[in-house]
Amino acid sequence: MSNTYFTTEHEWIDVDGDIGTVGITDHAQHALGDVVFVELPALGKRVAKATEAAVVESVKAASEVFSPVSGDIVAVNDAIVEQPGLVNEAAETTAWFFKLRLADPAELTGLMDRAAYDEFVKGLE
């Protein structure tokens, strides 16, 4: 049973216990093009579901990264601030953006699983 969920805004969240790891999808990094700047939230910050938690900027556009669920930020991935290009190389693995402690796991229902997200992306083509 997969613990990874996806949003219509192209974020993923991988849940382990009450900790969720959040990043942008491979489709999102591909659409953005070369990522040149990443801004991450402050540790301890409380973010609300579907509100801006981080910023990602590419040669084409600047975009907000929305938190898939509500929670408190417990870790951020400084490596992608230092090397934004990692987001293009490993968007769904090592180039995660932040980890948060879920405020309400029930918020996960309503997010998509991998198959549903793939279908969603196909519909955008």
Added chain:
Amino acid sequence: MAETASGNRGLMLEEPLIFELDSPGQCGVDLPEPPPVIDRLGGLERPGPIGLPGLSEPTVVRHYTRLSQKNVGIDSLMYPLGSCTMKHNPRINEKLARLPGLADIHPFQPTSTVQGALELIDLTAHWLKTLTGMPAIAMSPAAGAHGEFCGLMTIRAALEDRGDKRLRVLVPESAHGTNPASAAACGFTVDPIPATARGRVDLAALKAKLGGDVAALMLTNPNTCGLFEDEILEIAEAIHQAGGYFYCDGANYNAIVGRVRVADLGVDVMHINLHKTFSTPHGGGGPGAGPTVLSAALAPFAPLPAVVHDDKGFRLVEHAGHSGAKPCGRLKGYHGQFGVFVRALAYMMSMGADGLRQASSDAVLSANYLLAELSSDLTPSFAGPCMHEALFDDRFLKGSGVTTLDFAKAMIDEGFHPMTMYFPLVVHGALLMEPTETESRDSLDRFIASLRSLAGRARSGDAALFKAAPVFTPRRRLDETAAARTPVLRWRR
């Protein structure tokens, strides 16, 4: 192509940085020996030389002349940058702005000695109010986004005055990209509104987002898809019923001057880009000017200074002492971009009311000509007619391996400044073209022929041509990614 020993190609000259031209000891001017310095800085004075290059006068003249020859602008070619309105700036504007009585005055002069200049500001304000039908105006904003800032600060002052703590600003996806930034800079939170399949504001979604915490709606009309927001009256009514203010981004006002009175649309505040609509120079850092017209409800909160006149002549109001006014503050030093006002007024007076109306009509005609002539080779994003700009997306490049960026680079080889790319975000791989009223039919036809030819080459599988472009420029394609990731911001020896 064979390389030359010098790196030059014909008269396309390689030009180093001026510091690289340094020839120590050379100097264009003989200066007298400076008197001995008396140390009044307690040892903090600079001990070494400041590192200026040694250059002869002809070297300096050639350096800057060559750099100027590399410059590309509206004076050298068609510059169809969407939403930027790169149109010809009539030279009569420049002639008048250089009149010594206008060019050589100082903002600290006693107002009795600059009555003509104050009258000029007042007259420019008068015509802008007349054209828009709005009762008040703030002349001091120095750019479009500064005008947005002015409008939002005015709204904030009005809300504070009535003890209202509204903080949410609604911004449609088809609005200008600066709108969310301006709202955030003023302390508001930004809430986006989606666009419909017609490229306009989703009215139902807008209404669903209205509430007692909405301070304002920022609408761009015509919007960045080049389309008129045809439900604007209902939009204005909805935001007003919810107790919020209606901000209109007037960057695209050039499409409707003399056709639409902004006041009739229910707008509370709109900035006007003099450097777009009223043909003052822009690009390369301006200066621009963003006078902001205000409704009666917001007029008391306009920033200072303002020019007023009575039987004693013209004077500047620099402090809020007069009855009823509660200015939101001061936006910049002095009284606005005076040199830009001269040019804008010269434009308005030389065009006349009928000429201004004709200009906006011709701008819309030019864009529709592009839209119609390019519709079979490129893919228009929305059904026409459009307003002053034509929006295409990258569906016509699908499967060709060519991207919007590649296409734009190939346009440079064809001798055109590319259109706006990848904006607005509501369509995929956007190509937003604004031909303006000052391109002739011949010029538009040459542009259309070039774009058709490029689209044909993309269709026929000639992706290599696009990937290599530009090939006829002093520099080939730059590594924008490396430039953004590891910028070199300072020259070092």
